[in-house]
Amino acid sequence: xxxxxxxxxxxxxxxxxxxxxxxxxxxxxxxxxxxxxxxxxxxxxxxxxxxxxxxxxxxxxxxxxxxxxxxxxxxxxxxxxxxxxxxxxxxxxxxxxxxxxxxxxxxxxxxxxxxxxxxxxxxxxxxxxxxxxxxxxxxxxxxxxxxxxxxxxxxxxxxxxxxxxxxxxxxxxxxxxxxxxxxxxx
Numbered sequence: 001x002x003x004x005x006x007x008x009x010x011x012x013x014x015x016x017x018x019x020x021x022x023x024x025x026x027x028x029x030x031x032x033x034x035x036x037x038x039x040x041x042x043x044x045x046x047x048x049x050x051x052x053x054x055x056x057x058x059x060x061x062x063x064x065x066x067x068x069x070x071x072x073x074x075x076x077x078x079x080x081x082x083x084x085x086x087x088x089x090x091x092x093x094x095x096x097x098x099x100x101x102x103x104x105x106x107x108x109x110x111x112x113x114x115x116x117x118x119x120x121x122x123x124x125x126x127x128x129x130x131x132x133x134x135x136x137x138x139x140x141x142x143x144x145x146x147x148x149x150x151x152x153x154x155x156x157x158x159x160x161x162x163x164x165x166x167x168x169x170x171x172x173x174x175x176x177x178x179x180x181x182x183x184x185x186x
Contacts, residue, residue, distance in 0.1 A: 031172070043069040049146065053138035061112055070096075072139075074105040075128070078115050079136045084125035095173065123158070 015029040016020055016036055022028065050072050054061075061067075067075070077090050087106065091099050106126055109115040114132035117124050128136065151162065 023158075035172075045147070046072045049142045050135075052142045056138050056142075057131070057135055059112070059135065065108075067108075068105070070094075070101060071105045071108055074102060075114055075132060075138075076136060077107075078109070078126045079128040079132060082128075084118070084127040086123050086125060089127070095177075111157055143150055144176055 013021065013030055014033055015025060016033040017029070020029055020032075046069055047066065050067050054067070060111055075091060075093055077093050078085050080093075085093075087099055087103060090106075091097070091102050094102065096102050106115065106117075109126075109132070110117060114135060115126050116129050117126050119125075
């Protein structure tokens with residue numbers, strides 16, 4: 001059986017934009033749609049889980065603004081390994097080119113009292129406060145209660161399947177990063 005014998009017809013493909021389906025790599029459009037849906041679902045999950053953690057902690061934000069996806073990612077990134085982080089390090093870790101958006105998220109977290117900043121020469125280092133650490137732990141509790149058991153059932157082979165998914169996602173991000181660099185030279 002050849003690859004063309006087992007390939008799905010375009011009408012059966014689940015894609016976001018049929019005009020982008022390539023004859024050379026039709027599966028890529030299916031993967032991209034999966035990334036879109038998964039990315040949006042993950043973002044929705046983070047916002048809802050953090051809103052629950054915020055409510056448990058009894059935190060109220062001035063102006064009633066909840067934490068957005070990038071705010072949450074920045075908080076967890078700053079809290080990672082309990083070491084102060086520079087803006088550039090946070091941007092690099094999150095693969096965000098626009099440092100202004102990360103800087104805005106950090107200002108929001110500073111105003112909420114979830115992170116602190118300290119100037120070292122020309123660099124500003126950010127660290128989580130006790131309230132920020134508590135909120136990260138509450139988020140973890142919500143994650144454990146609502147998400148982890150589902151993943152244990154999903155991946156019955158001691159995490160090997162999810163580890164492979166994670167590896168493939170990192171490879172895909174590298175391909176997309178390289179393609180983004182190439183696109184600037186066209």
